[in-house]
Amino acid sequence: QVQLVQSGAEVKKPGASVKVSCKVPEYTLTYLSMHWVRQAPGKGLEWMGGFDPQEGKTIHAQKFQGRVTMTEDTSTDTAYMELTSLKSEDTAMYYCAALTYGSWFDPWGQGILVTVSS
């Protein structure tokens, strides 16, 4: 059973950047198509982007274009999501999730809470 490991929390000031991680222990990251989904406190799920295995490239939701970078370190089987120019509205839990059954998310990481506050 593949596990996605996320831990910790981040507190950032407006305008700063954050880079959150998602480790895949005892598995090979390149076998997964990793995506990122965020959830503001008390709100619903918002897909941010991830790896499109059909095109072989990373794609993002339009609203994050220019602010988000998703990368992978295959030597440590860790995926990263960096979000720049943070605003208070970016305060959210950031989940990594792997595509399965073609284009559905399973499993999910536990999430990393990012708080943006001055």
Added chain:
Amino acid sequence: EIVLTQSPATLSLSPGERATLSCRASQGVSSSVAWYQQKPGQPPRLLIYDASNRATGIPARFSGSGSGTDFTLTISSLEPEDFAVYYCQHRSNWPLLTFGPGTKVDIK
């Protein structure tokens, strides 16, 4: 852009009752819908994919149906651990993915 709406926003039921949750798409999405369950403090969990297929390890009391624009998640007899928020998701705009706003199932 295809928008998903879920109803009701909140469903208040007792353990043992049947829960019927609705997800409606603004345009036809074939059978490209999944359902997720999220409990407080936990990440979502995939329940149903491709409208009616149960994911690995999901109990048989969960079932999904529908195609086109109208989809239903049914929990045949609610267990205490089923009280949670349920989200639908579609992939018809692949690679763009969208979730519905969620339905909260709480204890009556």
